[in-house]
Amino acid sequence: MDLIVENENGLYVPEADVYLDPWRKVKKAFISHIHADHCRYGNLQYICPRPSLPILKKRMGPVSVHGLDYGEKTTVRGIEFSFHPAGHIPGSAQIRVAGQGRVWVYSGDYKTRSDGLSQPFEPVKCDTFITECTFGLPVYKWPKQAEVYRSILEWWNENKQNGRAVVLQAYSLGKAQRLIHGLREGPGPIFCHSAVQQMNTAVRKAGFDLPKTRPLTKKLGKEDLKGALIIISPTAFTGHWTKVLKTYETASASGWMLIREAKRRRSVDRGFVVSDHADWEGLIEAVKATGAERIICTHGYQQIFSRWLSENGWRAEELTTEYGESAGD
Amino acid sequence: MKRFCRLIDRLDTTTDTNKKVAYLAEFFDRTEDADKLQAVALLSGRRPVRAVSGKQLRSWAADESGISDWLFEECYAIVGDLAETIALLLPNPAGESSDSLSSWLLRLRNLKKKNGEEKRTFIVGAWSSLSKSGKFVFNKLITGGFRIGVSQKLMVRALAKHTGLTENELAHRLMGNWDPFETSFKQLIYDRDESVRLSSPYPFYLASPLDVLPEELGDGDQWLAEFKWDGIRSQMIAREGRVFLWSRGEELITSSHPELEELGKSLPDGTVIDGELVALKKGVPLSFNLMQKRLNRKRVSAALMREVPVALIAYDLLEWNSEDIREKPLYERREILLSLYNQLNHPKLLYSDAITWNQWEELEEMRVHAREYYSEGIMLKRRDSTYESGRKRGVWWKWKTDPLLIDGVLMYAMPGKGKRTNLFTDYTFGAWDGDRLIPFAKAYSGLTDEEFRSISSFVRRNTLERHGPVRAVKADLVFELAFEGIAPSARHKSGVALRFPRMRRWRKDKPASEACTLEELHVLMKKFQPE
Ligand SMILES: [Zn+2]
Ligand SMILES: [Zn+2]
Numbered sequence: 001m002d003l004i005v006e007n008e009n010g011l012y013v014p015e016a017d018v019y020l021d022p023w024r025k026v027k028k029a030f031i032s033h034i035h036a037d038h039c040r041y042g043n044l045q046y047i048c049p050r051p052s053l054p055i056l057k058k059r060m061g062p063v064s065v066h067g068l069d070y071g072e073k074t075t076v077r078g079i080e081f082s083f084h085p086a087g088h089i090p091g092s093a094q095i096r097v098a099g100q101g102r103v104w105v106y107s108g109d110y111k112t113r114s115d116g117l118s119q120p121f122e123p124v125k126c127d128t129f130i131t132e133c134t135f136g137l138p139v140y141k142w143p144k145q146a147e148v149y150r151s152i153l154e155w156w157n158e159n160k161q162n163g164r165a166v167v168l169q170a171y172s173l174g175k176a177q178r179l180i181h182g183l184r185e186g187p188g189p190i191f192c193h194s195a196v197q198q199m200n201t202a203v204r205k206a207g208f209d210l211p212k213t214r215p216l217t218k219k220l221g222k223e224d225l226k227g228a229l230i231i232i233s234p235t236a237f238t239g240h241w242t243k244v245l246k247t248y249e250t251a252s253a254s255g256w257m258l259i260r261e262a263k264r265r266r267s268v269d270r271g272f273v274v275s276d277h278a279d280w281e282g283l284i285e286a287v288k289a290t291g292a293e294r295i296i297c298t299h300g301y302q303q304i305f306s307r308w309l310s311e312n313g314w315r316a317e318e319l320t321t322e323y324g325e326s327a328g329d
Numbered sequence: 330m331k332r333f334c335r336l337i338d339r340l341d342t343t344t345d346t347n348k349k350v351a352y353l354a355e356f357f358d359r360t361e362d363a364d365k366l367q368a369v370a371l372l373s374g375r376r377p378v379r380a381v382s383g384k385q386l387r388s389w390a391a392d393e394s395g396i397s398d399w400l401f402e403e404c405y406a407i408v409g410d411l412a413e414t415i416a417l418l419l420p421n422p423a424g425e426s427s428d429s430l431s432s433w434l435l436r437l438r439n440l441k442k443k444n445g446e447e448k449r450t451f452i453v454g455a456w457s458s459l460s461k462s463g464k465f466v467f468n469k470l471i472t473g474g475f476r477i478g479v480s481q482k483l484m485v486r487a488l489a490k491h492t493g494l495t496e497n498e499l500a501h502r503l504m505g506n507w508d509p510f511e512t513s514f515k516q517l518i519y520d521r522d523e524s525v526r527l528s529s530p531y532p533f534y535l536a537s538p539l540d541v542l543p544e545e546l547g548d549g550d551q552w553l554a555e556f557k558w559d560g561i562r563s564q565m566i567a568r569e570g571r572v573f574l575w576s577r578g579e580e581l582i583t584s585s586h587p588e589l590e591e592l593g594k595s596l597p598d599g600t601v602i603d604g605e606l607v608a609l610k611k612g613v614p615l616s617f618n619l620m621q622k623r624l625n626r627k628r629v630s631a632a633l634m635r636e637v638p639v640a641l642i643a644y645d646l647l648e649w650n651s652e653d654i655r656e657k658p659l660y661e662r663r664e665i666l667l668s669l670y671n672q673l674n675h676p677k678l679l680y681s682d683a684i685t686w687n688q689w690e691e692l693e694e695m696r697v698h699a700r701e702y703y704s705e706g707i708m709l710k711r712r713d714s715t716y717e718s719g720r721k722r723g724v725w726w727k728w729k730t731d732p733l734l735i736d737g738v739l740m741y742a743m744p745g746k747g748k749r750t751n752l753f754t755d756y757t758f759g760a761w762d763g764d765r766l767i768p769f770a771k772a773y774s775g776l777t778d779e780e781f782r783s784i785s786s787f788v789r790r791n792t793l794e795r796h797g798p799v800r801a802v803k804a805d806l807v808f809e810l811a812f813e814g815i816a817p818s819a820r821h822k823s824g825v826a827l828r829f830p831r832m833r834r835w836r837k838d839k840p841a842s843e844a845c846t847l848e849e850l851h852v853l854m855k856k857f858q859p860e
Contacts, residue, residue: 138396139404139417249343258417260341261409269343304403311397320789 003079003097003104004130006319011106011130013097016079019043020095020106030081032108033092034059034173047074049083051119052091054205055173058198070119086110087121088276089174090203096124105290106130109299111275112282115145117181117208118174123289130296130319131287134277135255136305142255142279149182152251152272157187159249160227167241167250169234169268173199174276176231177210179253184211186229191216193232222246234266255279287314332360333368333430334462340479349479353487362514363431369517370509372484376473380440381448383411383472389449393456394418406798407744412468416461426458431509437470438510482719492518500532500718506581530564530575531601531647531655532718536708536725543689543728546709553659553712554684554692556704557727558642559617559814560607561624565589565641567596568651576606576624585629586639592677599651602666603716604643604681614703616816618826642679643670644708647716655716662716699730705813706730732811733853736836736844739806740766742788743799745773745781753785753800756832758810760823762847766804769823769850770812775832784835807836807844815854823847825854 005012010022018028025042032038034048034055041060048056050067057065068074070093073082078100083093088109095106105126114120152168159166170176172195180190180200192200192213204210216230222244232241234252242248255275256262263271278286283305287295294315297306302318309316336356340349357365391401396418408414433455440448452471459467485503489496499518506528507517546552562577572593574583583590586606596602608615608623619637623629646666647655654662670680684707686692696707706729714724737758745754755773759766776784784806791803811833818826824847 137404137407138394138400139408139414141417259408260413267344269345301403301407304400308400 003099003102003128004106013076013079015099016076016081016097018076018081020097021108028076030095031056032083032086032095032106033089035089035109038108047081049091049093051206051208052093055091055199055202058202059173084124085119085122087112087114087118090118090177090208091206092118092174094124096126102127104128104130105292107132107286109134109277110286111278112286113142113145115178115182115276117178117210121286123286126290126292128294128296129287129290129292130298131283131305132277132299133283133297133302133305134300135275135279136283136297136301138280140255140258140275140279141281142258142275143273145182145274148272148274152179152183152253153186155249155251155270156183156229160187163226163247165225165228165230165245165248167230167232167237167245167248168272169237169250169252169266170196170231170254170274172196172233173203175253175274176200176233177203177208178276179231179274180210180213181208183229188227188229189214191220191225191228191230193230193236195233195236196231220244330426330428330430330433330459330463330466332356333364334460334466336368337466338462346483349483350487350490353479353484354490357487357491361429364429366509366512366514366517367431367434369484369488369503369514371470372479373481373503375507375509377434377437377470378441379471379473380437380443381452381471385445385448386411386415386452386468386471389453390415390418390456393453394420412465412472415456415468416465419456419464421461422457422459424458425460425463426455433467434470435510485719488518494518497532497718501529504529504532504575527568527571528566528573528581530566530573531603531653531716533562533564533577533603534717534725535577535720536710536727537720537722539709539726539728543692543709546726549687549689549692551712553663553710554686554695555644555681555708555710556684556699556702557706557708557729558605558607558614558681559705560605560614560620560642563604563606563641564647565593565596565600565602565604566648567593567598567600569598570594572596574606582606582624585623587629588634588677589639589641592641592675595673595675596669597650599648600669601646601648602641602643603645603647604641606639606641608637609640609679610638617814617828618816618818640677640679642681644681645716658713658715659710660712696728696730700733700814732813732833733815734833735760735810735812735850735853736807736839737770737810738766738804738841738844739784739802739808740768740804741799741801742784752781753788754781756808758808759804760845760847760850761842767823767847769821769825769847770810770827770830772808772810772830772832775811776835780835804841807839807841809833809836815850817854823850825850 003013005014009019009024009026011020018030019026020030021032021038022029023040028045029043031046031048034052046056046063046065048065048067050069053067068083070083070085073080080098082096084096086092086094086108088111092108094108094110097104103126105124107130109132110121112121156166170179176196177200190213193216197215200210200213225245250268251270251272252266252268253272253274255273255277257271258273295309296317296319298319306316306318336352339352343349387401391398404418405411405414440451455467456464485496485499488499502518564575566573572583572590573581574586574589576582608620615637623633623637643666646662649665667680670678684695699706706727709726709728711724737760739756740759741757742753743755745752757768758770759768787806788800788802792800793803794801810830812827812830814828816826817824
């Protein structure tokens with residue numbers, strides 16, 4: 001029998017009667033990370049990686065939640081559960097589920113290359129690996145992080161010399177902190193929109209070393225923001241700010257920026273390829289490292305990636321989940 | 330080539346037109362003439378002859394990238410652009426070719442004569458010597474379609490900065506038939522040969538969509554109003570006994586319109602008319618689709634000329650007695666045009682009459698009903714305006730009728746290109762025929778990202794059938810579609826074809842059963858169809 005199955009509420013472990021990242025309200029949920037499509041409201045009990053605790057509390061308010069250290073095991077009805085670093089965002093994890101001689105790993109979202117802030121990805125041996133494949137297409141090959149940061153800094157610097165602010169659109173949890181950390185040597189102050197500031201506080205509370213950032217308040221005027229980097233989520237960048245800033249340049253930091261049309265659709269001046277997911281090679285590398293024979297693909301280009309895996313000797317299947325509609329990229 | 334690629338990359342890093350012009354001008358300043366000329370040719374839509382097919386490119390690229398054909402096709406479908414897909418998939422070389430743009434183009438030009446194997450060797454060799462952006466540009470050169478978000482207008486502005494000539498002068502010099510391999514930058518820009526000058530049209534002046542209240546245009550007496558026709562904006566040139574008919578797309582279309590060539594021969598030498606080429610039967614315009622039938626032919630049969638007779642509706646006169654009269658005010662140009670029209674009295678030449686009106690409200694009334702005159706709106710031109718070039722705002726406006734509207738039911742959905750595969754953005758809509766839905770329109774724009782997301786989620790949960798990437802969904806969602814015209818069509822199951830359909834809004838208030846019927850579509854079609 002399969003250790004993990006899908007039902008209308010989400011990924012389910014029948015023998016333990018618990019769910020992993022459920023999309024409907026359930027009694028007991030193991031949460032891989034605190035992105036909205038993986039951690040939803042209304043569950044009776046949450047169990048998450050310990051470094052995600054402050055973030056979960058900030059997002060979910062007062063709920064019943066229990067934190068586990070990476071590698072720490074807990075047993076539910078004879079089935080063993082543990083979290084292992086996924087490298088996706090600060091505090092993110094893969095979930096290992098083991099019982100009666102079987103070991104399954106559900107990857108959550110992950111990336112195999114270290115971003116310098118999140119706990120780096122650690123492959124976990126298993127027989128069945130449920131993997132995300134948001135960027136499961138060979139066109140996705142990430143450039144080196146250092147190169148991308150260098151071009152963001154160049155862009156910021158050039159605009160600063162022209163007396164302009166730059167607006168970098170990034171998802172408020174994960175991507176924003178990664179950028180703040182990576183761009184801390186930049187030529188000016190970093191201002192963050194309130195949603196980003198809140199996440200910064202939670203991430204600092206979880207023990208991550210983030211440089212100081214300033215809140216982007218409505219009191220600020222054009223002069224205060226000259227030469228600054230503004231980090232804001234795409235939806236929060238409203239007419240108010242375009243009026244205040246007058247001249248500025250915008251950019252989006254996301255894996256989707258690799259494709260010209262995607263950049264055009266976001267109508268930003270610049271697109272920087274910064275992703276919190278594994279690229280094509282990363283996915284293959286991760287699959288190999290688990291040693292699993294059976295691979296279940298979900299969350300993205302599952303049809304394509306599972307077909308490729310099948311052609312290359314794995315037992316691969318696809319699973320359609322409801323992840324990936326609102327989350328980090 | 331490197332410098333040109335860098336230009337293309339830089340143009341992509343900004344949406345600010347001034348910056349784009351600055352990048353282009355800098356490129357012109359730093360590049361030698363041969364490459365400048367090639368760049369001007371590419372950026373004014375002159376593409377190299379196509380020597381290899383997309384199919385060949387796809388299969389060679391799949392081989393080179395070491396992936397199966399199906400996987401390559403999936404990538405292509407998602408990226409949506411072949412040149413880019415190949416650039417993304419193939420590995421990048423350590424070194425990079427330093428050959429010039431013109432030498433690459435010359436080799437491409439000679440490729441046509443080579444056999445399949447030689448072609449393959451050349452192209453695969455090019456891929457392995459070019460960087461990612463080099464590959465992208467190179468692929469764009471092979472596949473034609475070089476569209477990179479730089480209009481000819483911007484290029485001309487930059488060229489004006491670089492050469493010190495005026496934009497009008499340059500635009501005129503760049504029109505017509507010229508081949509970058511048979512002329513030089515100096516010849517093209519500074520001293521052009523006589524036979525080219527003979528056939529060259531003037532750059533078209535285009536009206537901008539009216540985006541202010543008509544009252545804000547001030548005194549109505551200063552404005553000329555004409556009907557706007559849904560044909561092909563064209564220029565007829567009669568010089569030294571020869572006739573040239575140009576479309577706005579800078580294509581010479583004389584040979585597909587022999588009856589207009591006849592008309593041209595009866596014009597006095599040194600005359601250039603700006604007008605609209607329309608298909609006209611018994612004084613009533615035929616649908617645009619019919620006219621396109623003619624455009625696509627190099628030679629037309631007598632039968633087709635009878636089926637789709639064409640005429641020229643004259644708007645303006647640009648050259649008279651071999652003199653460029655674009656600087657004269659519009660009313661003077663039109664006076665000469667009218668007397669020419671009266672004198673000639675040729676069945677193929679019509680005169681675009683001015684609409685008589687007194688109050689803006691009266692004109693508004695005309696605009697609303699323009700479709701009943703088979704027109705798609707009203708043109709407003711300042712009576713004293715000179716003939717500008719390009720889309721200069723302020724003196725010529727087009728004031729279109731509001732679109733036609735109809736409610737359709739979502740039947741099929743397909744993922745969009747170049748975006749998340751998870752988002753369904755391309756839709757087919759149906760109309761009721763009894764209790765069956767018949768597809769009648771496709772649309773993929775007009776909604777917010779938020780709406781696309783929630784529709785995608787609906788599609789995923791309500792899929793009835795899958796045909797490749799296309800999903801048939803439960804008849805439940807209704808959308809208001811806006812479109813510009815409706816014509817009979819034998820190619821469509823519904824029997825009608827809509828012009829420019831797009832989604833106007835999601836009608837969450839309307840149950841699917843109350844969406845439009847096939848009959849309603851046909852009634853609407855007949856209303857706008859002559860005969
Ligand atoms: Zn995530
Ligand atoms: Zn996710």
